Structure formats: structure tokens, C-alpha cells
Amino acid sequence: MKGYAGKLLRVNLSTGTVADEPLPLPVVKDFIGGLGFGIKYLYDELAPHVDPLGEHNKLMLVPGVLAGTQAQGVARWLAITKSPLTGLFARSCCGGDFGAWVKFAGYDFIIIEGKAEKPVYLYISADGIQLKDAAELWGKDTAYTQDWLSRQHGSDVRTACIGPAGERLVKYAAIVSGRRTASRCGVGTVMGSKLLKAVTIKARRNLNLHDPEGYGRLVKEQIEIMRASNEYHKNRKYGTTDGAITRNVIGVYPVRNYRYGELEGYQKLSPEAYKKLEVGDFGCYSCSIRCGKIHVVPEGPYAGARSEGPEYESYWAFTGPIDSNNIESTIAADQLCDDLGLDSISTGNTIGFAYELYEKGIITKDDTDGLELTYGNHAAMISLIEKIGRREGFGDILAEGTLRAAKQIGKGAEAYAMQTKGLELAGYEPRGLKGTGFGYATNTMGGAHTNGTVMFQEWGMPVPRAVDRFAEEDKADILIFNQHNDSGLEVGIVCFFAFMCGDWYQRLFSKMLQTATGIKEFADRGYLNKVAERIWNLERAFGVREGFDRTHDILPRRFQTEPLHTIEAEGEGQVLRKLDQFLDEYYQLRGWTKTGIPSREKLQELSLGYVVKDIEPFLIRK
Numbered sequence: 319m320k321g322y323a324g325k326l327l328r329v330n331l332s333t334g335t336v337a338d339e340p341l342p343l344p345v346v347k348d349f350i351g352g353l354g355f356g357i358k359y360l361y362d363e364l365a366p367h368v369d370p371l372g373e374h375n376k377l378m379l380v381p382g383v384l385a386g387t388q389a390q391g392v393a394r395w396l397a398i399t400k401s402p403l404t405g406l407f408a409r410s411c412c413g414g415d416f417g418a419w420v421k422f423a424g425y426d427f428i429i430i431e432g433k434a435e436k437p438v439y440l441y442i443s444a445d446g447i448q449l450k451d452a453a454e455l456w457g458k459d460t461a462y463t464q465d466w467l468s469r470q471h472g473s474d475v476r477t478a479c480i481g482p483a484g485e486r487l488v489k490y491a492a493i494v495s496g497r498r499t500a501s502r503c504g505v506g507t508v509m510g511s512k513l514l515k516a517v518t519i520k521a522r523r524n525l526n527l528h529d530p531e532g533y534g535r536l537v538k539e540q541i542e543i544m545r546a547s548n549e550y551h552k553n554r555k556y557g558t559t560d561g562a563i564t565r566n567v568i569g570v571y572p573v574r575n576y577r578y579g580e581l582e583g584y585q586k587l588s589p590e591a592y593k594k595l596e597v598g599d600f601g602c603y604s605c606s607i608r609c610g611k612i613h614v615v616p617e618g619p620y621a622g623a624r625s626e627g628p629e630y631e632s633y634w635a636f637t638g639p640i641d642s643n644n645i646e647s648t649i650a651a652d653q654l655c656d657d658l659g660l661d662s663i664s665t666g667n668t669i670g671f672a673y674e675l676y677e678k679g680i681i682t683k684d685d686t687d688g689l690e691l692t693y694g695n696h697a698a699m700i701s702l703i704e705k706i707g708r709r710e711g712f713g714d715i716l717a718e719g720t721l722r723a724a725k726q727i728g729k730g731a732e733a734y735a736m737q738t739k740g741l742e743l744a745g746y747e748p749r750g751l752k753g754t755g756f757g758y759a760t761n762t763m764g765g766a767h768t769n770g771t772v773m774f775q776e777w778g779m780p781v782p783r784a785v786d787r788f789a790e791e792d793k794a795d796i797l798i799f800n801q802h803n804d805s806g807l808e809v810g811i812v813c814f815f816a817f818m819c820g821d822w823y824q825r826l827f828s829k830m831l832q833t834a835t836g837i838k839e840f841a842d843r844g845y846l847n848k849v850a851e852r853i854w855n856l857e858r859a860f861g862v863r864e865g866f867d868r869t870h871d872i873l874p875r876r877f878q879t880e881p882l883h884t885i886e887a888e889g890e891g892q893v894l895r896k897l898d899q900f901l902d903e904y905y906q907l908r909g910w911t912k913t914g915i916p917s918r919e920k921l922q923e924l925s926l927g928y929v930v931k932d933i934e935p936f937l938i939r940k
């Protein structure tokens with residue numbers, strides 16, 4: 319099997335055994351790689367209602383099919399599991415080198431199951447695969463852990479690990495590799511529940527492509543297309559640090575727990591301001607964009623803080639929710655989240671929730687360990703991050719995420735939990751980007767900003783057609799287009815920032831898949847779209863089997879009852895009113911029932927007939 323290792327590694331932590339398993343060709347053809355492999359194996363191997371933090375959940379570390387090749391921006395990898403935050407399928411994407419190293423080690427992906435008796439780490443090298451004692455590392459942050467493993471096994475290893483947050487089962491703990499994170503949905507929490515501190519790989523670069531010369535020509539073309547685009551040079555120069563300006567100008571930068579769409583004084587978070595603090599950059603394996611900008615705070619209360627980032631989502635999370643435009647605290651908060659192994663989006667969103675509860679008097683200093691959660695108080699935010707990551711004091715409640723924390727706090731706090739299906743929403747205001755709001759509502763893993771929103775069309779990119787960002791009608795087809803597009807990207811796994819650099823993906827990606835693997839069907843873009851639709855439906859079926867349906871495709875009431883406020887940007891007074899109407903159209907176009915269940919016919923059309931028996935009870939009941 320060219321382009322693939324042709325096998326996966328299965329690690330059972332309960333028995334301490336490891337085994338190679340062949341990757342069946344029909345799975346390769348039906349799911350291609352990356353996200354496809356992850357959801358296929360997770361669906362098939364997990365019984366419904368498995369405890370996400372129990373022995374029977376599984377964690378998969380899955381690179382894309384092109385990881386480790388010389389193509390640009392295709393080396394990302396996914397952590398896939400059942401989420402302890404949502405109870406749904408979870409997929410969290412990470413950059414860096416680790417995905418390429420999985421391939422170099424001779425595996426298409428790794429499945430981790432069971433639970434160790436004591437903390438361990440997995441070490442993979444040409445000399446064998448070992449589960450090793452991690453007692454020295456338990457309790458240590460992710461920077462120390464990776465340094466220690468590099469000292470132990472050589473600087474050429476690559477590691478994915480958890481920090482104190484994962485060990486303490488913070489519900490939104492991340493897996494960290496280098497300074498990149500697979501952060502959403504609590505994938506690090508699952509790793510912590512298994513007492514697995516790290517996976518470290520030592521491997522030599524090697525791949526076995528079907529047509530290396532042809533592939534090399536396609537990569538050359540890819541690089542030319544990317545370098546001719548403005549996006550490439552913008553990302554290379556600034557990374558994502560232009561986000562505060564571009565989002566605030568149009569009033570979609572959520573502020574004060576999604577009450578406002580514009581941050582006062584957002585100009586202080588400009589790309590030029592971040593540039594002044596930049597000391598270097600970082601690129602994922604074989605990516606010349608090098609969008610990771612390393613920042614250091616030179617002076618003041620956060621002097622010495624250093625982070626590779628923050629990326630847009632992170633610095634939004636450390637500013638908008640608490641109404642602060644302090645740039646230095648975003649760098650300190652980012653470093654802290656990476657060290658502790660926390661998802662910055664859920665962390666910032668949950669802290670913003672706490673600030674609103676404090677403002678409304680639902681909680682007081684007696685509840686917050688004496689911290690004053692007043693807007694603009696970034697020092698209190700930093701304290702809360704530390705408390706959450708270590709589950710100390712009030713942090714122990716916030717470590718549960720907004721939905722569970724609200725239930726614990728009571729007094730109507732649930733109304734202020736800005737989440738969908740238990741996953742905290744990201745830095746995009748749905749009343750100013752209404753199709754993106756519908757994306758939050760229908761996302762198979764909860765309120766995520768990746769895997770299908772309409773934000774780029776709503777910002778004015780007319781591909782495949784232009785849309786009015788305030789309109790609520792006629793957006794179902796475009797959302798489905800994007801959901802499938804994003805699933806297609808993640809078989810690669812293509813980085814979204816690289817995807818945005820010219821039209822190489824549309825022109826070359828299918829050819830790259832075919833040239834790398836020799837599987838002729840992959841050259842057809844229609845085939846890739848079908849695989850993407852299969853993936854989306856299987857993700858949905860996973861949720862249905864867990865009891866999710868239309869009643870869960872919702873948004874926080876705030877967006878449907880309270881008008882958006884801006885300062886100067888367009889969008890003042892916007893409310894999102896037609897979610898129900900949208901869902902009718904969306905389900906119909908998808909071939910699902912009115913209650914949001916994939917129909918028998920649709921599943922059979924997608925060669926997912928074997929799933930019908932699992933969701934039959936839900937089809938009958940509804």
C-alpha cells in the first residue's frame with residue numbers, strides 16, 4: 319500500500335500490550351485518512367454510552383495521509399476520542415511535527431485503549447515500543463515534560479503530552495506537542511484518565527510514495543500558487559495577529575460573554591503591536607508559512623512571559639470575555655495554558671462566564687477565593703487560569719466547563735453558559751455572522767468554530783457564492799458545503815491557513831492524494847466530497863447513538879433574545895431569529911429526518927448501511 323504505512327499501532331494500557339494491525343484497504347478507500355480513519359474506528363469500536371473517562375473510551379492519534387511528505391501545510395494531526403465535555407465525538411487538531419513522526423515510525427495512526435495502573439509514557443523507536451514509568455513526570459508541566467523526554471531519548475524525538483490539567487481531569491484539558499495544542503473537547507482529559515503522560519517518538523524520515531517524481535512536481539506547483547497569494551505573505555509576516563482588527567471592524571469580536579461585538583480600544587491588539595514583541599517564529603513540518611510567532615514580554619508585571627502565539631482564538635479568549643485590551647497578559651495567559659495543558663478557548667470562555675456571574679451578583683468574592691472578577695482585571699484572569707489548571711479553590715468548579723459549573727452554582731447561572739452541546743463557543747459572534755451561528759448549532763462535536771462555519775463567505779469571500787452575513791435564509795446549502803469542505807481538508811490533514819493561500823487545494827489536492835497513494839479514485843474531487851459527506855454522517859450517527867437529535871442543535875438563548883451591541887461597527891441590534899426554519903431546510907438538504915437523524919436511505923447511499931441498525935430505534939421513536 320503506497321503512501322500509507324499500511325498498519326496501525328494498538329496500545330492497551332490495561333494489559334500493557336502493544337500490537338501492529340493491518341489497515342484494511344476498504345477502510346482506506348472509504349475514508350482516505352486522518353479524520354476519516356478516526357471517526358470510522360471510534361464509531362466501530364466504542365459501544366454507546368461509554369464513560370468518556372472510563373477504561374473503555376479510546377484515544378486515537380491520527381496524522382493525515384500526506385503527513386511527512388514535502389507538501390506544504392499537510393502535517394497536522396488529530397486527537398480523536400469521546401469527549402468528557404460533551405459526550406460526543408471529539409476531534410482536536412494540532413500542528414507541529416508529531417503527525418509526521420507517527421508516519422515515520424511506520425504507522426498510519428495509533429489507538430490507545432484501557433487504563434494504566436500508574437502513570438506511564440509510551441516510547442516508540444526502531445528498537446521497539448515500550449510503556450515506561452512516568453512517575454518523574456507526573457505533576458510536571460508540558461514544557462518540562464518534553465524537555466525531560468528529549469534529554470532522556472535525544473533531541474530528535476517528538477512528543478505529545480499532557481500537563482497538570484489533564485492529570486487533574488480538567489474537562490477541557492489539551493494535548494500539547496512542542497508549543498502546539500490539540501485543545502478542544504477535553505482530549506487531554508481522556509489521556510489523563512488513562513494515566514498516560516506522553517507519547518514520544520524517535521524515528522527516521524522515510525516515506526514510500528506511489529509516484530515520488532509526480533508528487534514532487536505537484537508540490538512545486540503548490541508552492542508557486544501559495545507564494546503568489548497575498549494570504550501566504552500576510553500569514554508569514556503576522557500569523558493570525560491581525561484577527562482583533564479584522565473581527566472588531568465588523569463587530570463580531572465577542573466581548574463580555576457575548577453581549578458586545580466590539581472591544582473598546584481593540585486597536586492596542588494590532589498585528590504591529592504584537593510584532594514589537596516578536597522574537598522569532600515557528601513552522602509545522604514542511605510548511606514555509608511559519609505562522610507561529612513567538613512573543614516575549616520585555617517588562618512590566620508579565621515580564622519574561624513567552625509564548626508561541628497567542629493565535630487569534632487564544633488572544634480573543636484572554637481579552638474579549640473579560641473586556642481587556644492588555645496585550646502582555648495575552649502572552650502570559652497563553653504560556654500558562656500551554657504549560658498547564660489547557661484549551662485556551664474553553665478557558666477564556668469559562669472565565670468570561672464567571673466574570674458575568676460576578677457582575678450580576680450570582681457569585682461574590684466569597685466564591686472566588688477573594689478574586690475581584692471585574693471587567694478589565696487581567697491579573698485575576700491569570701490567577702483563575704492557574705487555579706483551573708490545578709483544580710484549586712474556585713478553579714475546581716470552573717474546571718468543569720460552563721455548563722456543569724452553571725449547574726453547580728445554580729441561581730440561574732445556566733443562562734450565561736455560552737456553549738452548544740457542552741462545548742464553549744469560540745471568538746466569532748453569531749448575531750453578526752448568522753450562518754456561523756448555525757454552524758455552531760449543527761456541529762457534530764458542539765459549538766466549534768472549525769469543521770464548518772460560514773465565516774469566510776460571510777466576510778465576503780464569494781466561493782462558491784457570496785452571502786449576506788446578517789441574512790438567515792438560504793444558508794443551509796453553503797453550511798453543508800463548508801462542513802464537507804472541512805472534513806475533506808482533514809483527511810489530508812490540510813492546515814486551514816495553508817488552504818487559504820491561493821487555490822492549490824481545489825486544483826491539486828485530489829491529484830496529490832492519487833499520486834501519493836496510487837489509488838485512482840482519489841483523483842476525482844467528487845469522490846473526496848462523497849468521503850467527506852460519509853464522515854459527517856458517521857459523526858452525526860455517533861451523536862444520535864448517544865441520544866443527540868434536533869433538540870440539541872441549539873444556541874444559547876442570548877443570541878435569540880438579546881440584541882447585539884457594537885460601538886461603531888455595523889450589527890447593532892442584530893438578533894438571530896430563524897434557527898428552527900434553518901434546521902428544517904438543513905435536515906432536508908442532508909437527507910435527514912425532521913428530528914435530525916440521518917435517514918436509512920442516506921446512510922445506505924453513503925455505504926454506511928451497517929450503521930442503520932444502531933440508529934433504527936431513534937428513527938422509529940421519532
Ligand code: SF4
Pocket residue numbers: 390391392393413414553600601602605606607608609610813814815816
Ligand atoms: S500555516 Fe502555520 S499552522 Fe498551518 S501548517 Fe503552516 S506553520 Fe503550521
